[in-house]
Amino acid sequence: MIKSMTGFGRGSAGRGPNKIDVEIRSVNSRFLEMKFRGVALDPATEQKIRALLEKSIQRGNAQVRVELNISQDNQKLSFNKDRFEIIQDVIKKIHVSYGQRMSLSDIISTHDLLKAEEPDSINQSVIIKAVEHALNQLNEMREKEGKQIQDDILKRIKNLQNAIDSAEHISGNFKSEKQAQLQEKISELLNGESLDESRLIQEVAYIADRADVTEEIVRCRSHFDQLHSYLDREDPVGKRINFLIQEIGREINTIGSKSPQTDVTKHVVEMKGELEKIREQAQNIL
Incomplete structure (x- = not known):
């Protein structure tokens, strides 16, 4: 049976702070092309994913998105001190020049002041398992x-x-x-x-x-x-x-x-x- 080059698949693996979500989209192309989005992958993991895609998809333009699914309860935040000091200096100038004061919520919502931290390493086997689930769903749609x-x-x-x-x-x-x-x-x-x-x-x-x-x-x-x-x-x-x-x-x-x-x-x-x-x-x- 022939396969289409167009499809979409989603897969998940792991649990808690180590839960991985993977989405793979493919469209027609003369050759096999791969693009990665989402969390940064170490070279060994990316190479293994590329090998899986080459074997399973063979031809087409594939976009792979890998996301770390962390709940707010488990999410760690880091405080950008240098950024805060710059913002604080701007706030003082605004108050002196215009008599306006900014609330704490205005400051916290400033871009890059607080940001979610990614874990130092992600279990490769969990990522690969999620990719395999996504590929299975993708190929079902292509068939x-x-x-x-x-x-x-x-x-x-x-x-x-x-x-x-x-x-x-x-x-x-x-x-x-x-x-x-x-x-x-x-x-x-x-x-x-x-x-x-x-x-x-x-x-x-x-x-x-x-x-x-x-x-x-x-x-x-x-x-x-x-x-x-x-x-x-x-x-x-x-x-x-x-x-x-x-x-x-x-x-x-x-x-x-x-x-x-x-x-x-x-x-x-x-x-x-x-x-x-x-x-x-x-x-x-x-």
């Missing part, structure tokens, strides 16, 4: 969205198959019709003059063969089958699907250029529309 993408693409493959069948049916009589039209036009131009009949048949057949789309239709059907098989694979197939879509697009364009009939053109336009929808969906496939 769920991947199933929706898969169902949509399968529906559009069916539409492509129906359109190619219709185009084949219409173009089936085109060769004989083209031969008849060419022979009629040549006869009009010759105006009764004699011409090597076998040579005429060869030239007409050659021109008609150039308008034959049998090979393109056969290749399209083969590509449709290959696309269908990719959707059942467990390994990442997003890049292969994108390449296959380009090949299908080339075959459809050739069919359109070889078959100027209005009815075939209608089906070519329909196939191009379905293929573009598949292309949009494929951008988000792992």
Whole structure:
């Protein structure tokens, strides 16, 4: 089953002052990119998280937020003495110049005067456990969205198959019709003059063969089958699907250029529309 590159997961581990909350968001990207937010992680822990993401996510832009969930009862505060002395000097100047006094609450609410202290170290195993929980939830969401993408693409493959069948049916009589039209036009131009009949048949057949789309239709059907098989694979197939879509697009364009009939053109336009929808969906496939 295919996976989407878009997802969100949240995980927690530990308890009390050592409780860790982790959020991981991923969106589509050509490569694997990782950004970290929240508490500062030591290099060894960050490297271990990167290895987990690389194995689990494989491709996409992942943002990881690690937060230390400390209750107010357990939170330690530090007093910024230097900051307070600067503020106190400003307060004195305000009082002298304007006769205004500031309350204690005004002073305490000043930015950076009191700040929460982070612990000297955070248990690495707790962080990793929270990351694993978040990754599990993230991948559940990616699989769920991947199933929706898969169902949509399968529906559009069916539409492509129906359109190619219709185009084949219409173009089936085109060769004989083209031969008849060419022979009629040549006869009009010759105006009764004699011409090597076998040579005429060869030239007409050659021109008609150039308008034959049998090979393109056969290749399209083969590509449709290959696309269908990719959707059942467990390994990442997003890049292969994108390449296959380009090949299908080339075959459809050739069919359109070889078959100027209005009815075939209608089906070519329909196939191009379905293929573009598949292309949009494929951008988000792992």
